[in-house]
Amino acid sequence: MFLVGVVWMLSxxxxxxxxxxxxxxxxxxxxxxxxxxxxxFAGASIKQVKSDTDMMGLKFSDDGIVFTAAxxxxxxxxxxxxxxxxxxxxxxxTKSARYDIQAKVDxxxxxxxxxxxxxxxxxxxxxxxxxxxxxSFHHEMKKQPIYSLVxxxxxxxxxxxxxxxxxxxxxxxxxxxTGNGAATFTRGKIVIPRSxxxxxxxxxxxxxxxxxxxxDTGLTDLYDITLQWxxxxxxxxxxxxxxxxxxxxxxxxxxxLKLDKRPIDVVVIDHLDKPSTN
Numbered sequence: 001m002f003l004v005g006v007v008w009m010l011s012x013x014x015x016x017x018x019x020x021x022x023x024x025x026x027x028x029x030x031x032x033x034x035x036x037x038x039x040x041f042a043g044a045s046i047k048q049v050k051s052d053t054d055m056m057g058l059k060f061s062d063d064g065i066v067f068t069a070a071x072x073x074x075x076x077x078x079x080x081x082x083x084x085x086x087x088x089x090x091x092x093x094t095k096s097a098r099y100d101i102q103a104k105v106d107x108x109x110x111x112x113x114x115x116x117x118x119x120x121x122x123x124x125x126x127x128x129x130x131x132x133x134x135x136s137f138h139h140e141m142k143k144q145p146i147y148s149l150v151x152x153x154x155x156x157x158x159x160x161x162x163x164x165x166x167x168x169x170x171x172x173x174x175x176x177x178t179g180n181g182a183a184t185f186t187r188g189k190i191v192i193p194r195s196x197x198x199x200x201x202x203x204x205x206x207x208x209x210x211x212x213x214x215x216d217t218g219l220t221d222l223y224d225i226t227l228q229w230x231x232x233x234x235x236x237x238x239x240x241x242x243x244x245x246x247x248x249x250x251x252x253x254x255x256x257l258k259l260d261k262r263p264i265d266v267v268v269i270d271h272l273d274k275p276s277t278n
Contacts, residue, residue, distance in 0.1 A: 037120065038112040040127040044103035046275040051098045060121070062114060064104035071095050072133070072272075079125040080267050081118070083205035085212050088140075089269035099275065103128055134273040142266045145211045147257040149201055149249075151219070157254035161194040161222040188242065192225045200225055204257075207231070207245060212264065217255065227252055 041064060049069055057068035058078065067075060072094040073084055080087065105113045116124070129135035184191050190203050197219050205213045208231075229248035242248060249255045 038105060038109055038116060038124065040124055040131070041103040042106040042109070044101065044128055044132060045278050046132060047100045047278070049098050049100050056098075063107075063110050064102065064113065065125070067099065067101040069098045070101060071098060072275075075101065075125065076129065076135075076267075076269070076272075077206075079122055079129055081122050081202075082265075082267060083202065083212055085205070086264065087267045087269065091269075091272060093274065094272065097274070129272070132275045134271060134276075135269070136271040137267055137269050140266055140268055141263045143261060143263045144266075145259065145261050146264060147204075147209060147211050147213045148216045148260045149197070149204070149213055150216050150256050150258055152250045152254045152256040155254055156217075156219060157252065158219070158221075158223045158225065161224045188229055188231045190225065190227045192223075194222045195225050196220075196222060200227075204245070204249075209245075209257075211259070213257065214260075214262075214264070225253070 051069040053069075056070040056074055057066070058070065058074065059066045059068075073087070073090055076087060076090065076094065077084060084090075113121075126135070185203060190200070192199050192203070197215050197217050201213045201215045227245075227248055228242045229245040230242045231245075243251060246257055249257060
């Protein structure tokens with residue numbers, strides 16, 4: 001299991017209607033001819049690195065993305081907005097080889113990048129994968145076991161997010177720490193300020209659970225979410241340790257995971273090469 005440190009810097013924006021391959025030189029980022037929406041990075045640096053830890057980093061910056069010591073399967077997950085158990089056919093090297101990846105837009109396109117929604121940014125990352133990794137793929141509907149995230153019997157215990165004071169040096173989150181709005185994850189702990197339930201679902205699906213997690217809560221607000229659990233089996237937990245994730249969800253957030261089976265969309269990787277040189 002990979003533990004990922006993630007920073008999301010997202011803003012609302014218009015719908016993306018086009019997609020194009022990215023370039024790796026200084027020829028400028030590409031935009032859709034009809035909408036003028038940014039569809040690719042102007043350039044990208046991809047370097048293989050050695051790492052002796054499971055920690056990986058991902059940051060959406062004002063002018064692009066920065067992956068640190070990241071496995072390519074993480075890049076693919078971000079490109080499609082799904083977890084690894086909803087991606088079929090990834091080569092084994094995508095989980096073991098680590099890369100530092102920095103992709104940027106041109107200065108004149110920074111404002112266009114900033115207003116892209118996450119759904120739109122996914123298409124830009126897909127363009128990077130097509131250009132530098134020769135990605136080809138298709139979608140299929142596949143019936144498989146899933147965990148349905150629902151509100152527990154006694155109701156949700158989530159803390160609705162407070163408005164952020166732009167003049168503040170930091171907001172004190174539910175775990176007692178002060179931060180600038182960055183989501184952070186460590187083994188057995190998730191802290192996501194001003195988060196949708198979708199972001200929680202994404203992280204739960206990356207915690208080594210047997211099946212994908214689907215949001216069936218119907219909750220639509222933004223929440224300051226802190227969840228702490230023991231990353232061990234319930235039978236091996238000792239007194240004083242946090243509960244397992246299933247118990248922690250219900251006790252701390254008033255949510256519950258229910259086993260179900262339904263058709264879900266999966267991404268089938270038809271081809272993916274190791275990255276081309278810079």
